[in-house]
Amino acid sequence: MLKEAIYHRPKDQFAYPDFDGSFHIQLQTKHQDVTSVILIYGDPFEFDQGHWKCTTVQMKKSGTDGLFDYWFIAIFPPQKRLRYAFHLKSPDMDLFFTEKGFTNNVHCDFSHYFCMPYHHSSDGLKAPEWVKSTIWYQIFPDRFANGDKTNDPKATLPWNSTEPTLESIFGGDLKGVIKHLDYLVDLGINGIYFTPLFKANSNHKYDTVNYFEIDPQFGTLEDFKEVVKQCHARGIRVMLDAVFNHCGKDFPPFQDVLLNGENSTYKNWFHTTFAKSGELHYETFSFEKSMPKLNTQNPEVRKYLLEVGQYWIKECHIDGWRLDVANEIDHQFWREFRQAVKGIHPDVYLVGEVWHDAMPWLGGEQFDAVMNYPLANLLHQFFAYDALNAKLFSYELQRYLHQYPKHVYETTFNMIGSHDTPRILNLSKMNKQKVKLLTAFQFSFYGSPSIYYGDEIGLTGEQDPGCRGCMNWDASKQDQDMLAFMKKLIHLRKTYPVIGNDGEFCILSADENQNSLCYKRENTNQLMIIVMNNHPKKQTIPLPIYLKDRTILDLWKSEEFSAHSEELSVTLDGYDFAFLLIQK
Numbered sequence: 117m118l119k120e121a122i123y124h125r126p127k128d129q130f131a132y133p134d135f136d137g138s139f140h141i142q143l144q145t146k147h148q149d150v151t152s153v154i155l156i157y158g159d160p161f162e163f164d165q166g167h168w169k170c171t172t173v174q175m176k177k178s179g180t181d182g183l184f185d186y187w188f189i190a191i192f193p194p195q196k197r198l199r200y201a202f203h204l205k206s207p208d209m210d211l212f213f214t215e216k217g218f219t220n221n222v223h224c225d226f227s228h229y230f231c232m233p234y235h236h237s238s239d240g241l242k243a244p245e246w247v248k249s250t251i252w253y254q255i256f257p258d259r260f261a262n263g264d265k266t267n268d269p270k271a272t273l274p275w276n277s278t279e280p281t282l283e284s285i286f287g288g289d290l291k292g293v294i295k296h297l298d299y300l301v302d303l304g305i306n307g308i309y310f311t312p313l314f315k316a317n318s319n320h321k322y323d324t325v326n327y328f329e330i331d332p333q334f335g336t337l338e339d340f341k342e343v344v345k346q347c348h349a350r351g352i353r354v355m356l357d358a359v360f361n362h363c364g365k366d367f368p369p370f371q372d373v374l375l376n377g378e379n380s381t382y383k384n385w386f387h388t389t390f391a392k393s394g395e396l397h398y399e400t401f402s403f404e405k406s407m408p409k410l411n412t413q414n415p416e417v418r419k420y421l422l423e424v425g426q427y428w429i430k431e432c433h434i435d436g437w438r439l440d441v442a443n444e445i446d447h448q449f450w451r452e453f454r455q456a457v458k459g460i461h462p463d464v465y466l467v468g469e470v471w472h473d474a475m476p477w478l479g480g481e482q483f484d485a486v487m488n489y490p491l492a493n494l495l496h497q498f499f500a501y502d503a504l505n506a507k508l509f510s511y512e513l514q515r516y517l518h519q520y521p522k523h524v525y526e527t528t529f530n531m532i533g534s535h536d537t538p539r540i541l542n543l544s545k546m547n548k549q550k551v552k553l554l555t556a557f558q559f560s561f562y563g564s565p566s567i568y569y570g571d572e573i574g575l576t577g578e579q580d581p582g583c584r585g586c587m588n589w590d591a592s593k594q595d596q597d598m599l600a601f602m603k604k605l606i607h608l609r610k611t612y613p614v615i616g617n618d619g620e621f622c623i624l625s626a627d628e629n630q631n632s633l634c635y636k637r638e639n640t641n642q643l644m645i646i647v648m649n650n651h652p653k654k655q656t657i658p659l660p661i662y663l664k665d666r667t668i669l670d671l672w673k674s675e676e677f678s679a680h681s682e683e684l685s686v687t688l689d690g691y692d693f694a695f696l697l698i699q700k
Contacts, residue, residue, distance in 0.1 A: 117209045119218055121146035121184060124202070126215075126230045128475050132521045133240045137194035139232065140522060143187040143202055143213075147180055150204050153187045157200035160226055168224055172203075179623075181515035182508075198232040243484035243527035244463045248617040250307040250353060251606055252566035253300055256535050257310060257334050258285060258319050259586050260569055261292025269333050276586040280577075285319050286586050290335040290343050296589075297346055303572060303599075304606030307353040307564070309438055311535055313340065316364050320535070320584075322357075322440065323364030323407050327424040337431075344432050355436030355465060356428060360421050360453075361444050362401040362409045370408050373398075385417050386410060401441060412449040421449075422456040429460045438487070438529075442468030442477065450482040467529045478524055488530045488563065490516060495532055499554035499650060500543040506633050506650065510626035517621070526617040530563035532571075535584055539577045540568075548574070549691035552601055553648060556693045559605045560615050560637065560646050572602040608671055612697065614642045625660040632657045645696040649688035659684045663698065671695040 123144040124130050130142045143153055158170035178188035191198070202213040203222055212219045216228040262268070262275055268287040275286055293308075300308070312321035315329040330340050344354050363370060369382035377383075378390050386408050387399035401407040410417055428434050437457065442450070450468075457464050468474065468483040472490065477483045494516060498509040517525070532554060533540040544550040551571075558565050569575075570587050574595030577583040588594055609615050619637030624645075626633050631651045637644040645663075649655050663679045670676070672695050686694050 117149055117204065117206045117211055118146040119211070121149065122204065122213060124213070124230065126232060129518065129520050131230070131232065133235050134190065135242070135523055138190045138192040139195055139198060139235070140188070140190050141200065142178070142518065143175065144184045145187065145204065147183055147185050150185065150206055152205040154203040155189055155200055156203060156222070157191065157198055158226070159195065159197050160199045161197065168226060179514035179517060180511070182511040186514070186518045194235070195232070196235050199226040199229040201229045239480060241478060241480040241484070241521065241524060244465050246353065246463065247465050247484070247527040247564045249610070250564050251305055251609070252307040252309050252529065252564060253303070253305040254309045254531065254534060254566055254568045255293065255311070256569060256584055257290070257313060258288040259584055260288045261296050261587060261589065262287040262289060263291030263293070263295045264289050264335065267333055267335060276588060280581040280584050282581050283319065284581065285333070287333070289333065290330070290339040293343055294346055297350055297352070300352065301350050303603055304610065306351050307355065308347060309355045309566065310357060312357045312359055317366060322359050324359050325364045325366045328427060341432050344434060348433070353435035355438055355467070356434050357440060358425065358437045359440040360410060360412065361441035362407040365406045365408065384411060384414050412445050418449055418452060422453060425453055425457045426460050429457060429464060435463070436465035436467065438467045438469065439483070440469050442483070443470045447476070447482065450477065454482055473519065475520060478520060485524070485528045485564070488528045491530060492532050495554055495557060496543055499550055499557065500540065501545065505628040506626040506631045507628035510623050510633070514623065525562035528563040529566060530558060530561070531566035531568060532558055533568040533583070535568070536580060537583060538579050539575055539583050540571055541574060541576050542578055546576070547691070548595070548598065553650060553691045553693055555602070556605060557648065559609050560695070562617055562621060567602070572599050574598045608695065612642070612644070612671070614639050614644050615695070619644060630655050630657060634660060636661070641700055643698040643700060645698070646693065647686045647688065647696070648693045649690065652690040654687065654689050656685050656687045659686060666698050669697040671697050
């Protein structure tokens, strides 16, 4: 047994309270090194006739990534205080693992055990419940729809008249959004994420000039209030983009610094230094001089930005904030931001833009979720451009599934394309069936799935600015087959919650030769078997689960059949899938 591979710590994804009051514990061991893990636990103050009262329970192997195996257990009923240790077994060794390390014998000295001192109901992540059933639609405002030509800037180009450039303006606005809300309802959308709407000089608006004003090219404050009102009337939530890491060069406080140098009262609003000559040096987003970095450790800056976060909730009743470049802003600011906005509306959804391991932001005191770029990249590698086979994909996915507490996955913002990535059809080398297969996985997984505007009708485009083309409202030029596919997929997710966040996820098989995948979603009432053929040829894929004499409903084909054989299989065309539902 390789001791160096055995890992646990009483925090983060390894030990945490769940929503239902249970306490989740996870352990890591070397792959195929341990055959059994027993957890020993109890309240450190509970004794019976002088003996400590403890419980022993078998942990379940919850997955493997090829390097490590993961073991999991949910302790229930709820425990306020806890001491616990692990008894690990292999064919040739027993080990006892505590906070103090390893021994060969199980012992009752719980002062050496791992410790949860006391569980407070305020501890842990509590994201809004409504997010679990939300299907998002990301809108890049200048490119969605032009509903009011009177607010078009002088440089506005005719709609969809040319490929977008970094400077292109096409006149999309808020009235255009209102005009097409029924289209979104018909698609099945119940959440809109807008990239920035506030006054700025660029077409993308990530260079904010006024955080309290809707950009005139998009409309007015009243126009935005009408958007929110119309969305809420249709059951659609609204999330705005907050750019607090940096601002635009024309942001008045920064202009004051440019004008007055070291004498500016705003010089500490930014990360500035001044040479002996008086020349200004300042930090920026990336190396973009037009986007000076805000100093969120400055009390005046914090106060200003917290007021921004509160204003749009109080004034317009928005439902969420997507937080741009969130990982480059100090953690204390985000703690204060959460308290400030949740104090106005506890159910506001806070999503951080973090492209990497986001555990430092997901402890419950900062964000509700992050934009799930790690999952998106993993899906791209397997489904879109074949960088992973099914077995390696399974390993990487299981590693990802043990990266955070289980409840984190239910409210994560899961997109497969955005304004910062090439269109999913481009990533898939224009193979529409690959896009369908990838999207079928996205919508049969945990989280809150998001569609980047136009992906549902087959829009194409390479990296920015190509991925920010105009929405095409000419039905004859839309991919109606893809649109019908998306409507059906969204409808199934809404109709059968087991496909989404109401079902446990488990990989049943991943065949590297067939490049096929089989996994299940399961709750107390239903079992969903999902089979995917990520291969260009038709293949017959065995079902690695016993279903004899069970009635199976093929959800996608709306066909019901009874299984009478000991072994079952599914024949799928290239890049096809099956959703098989079994009632318990």
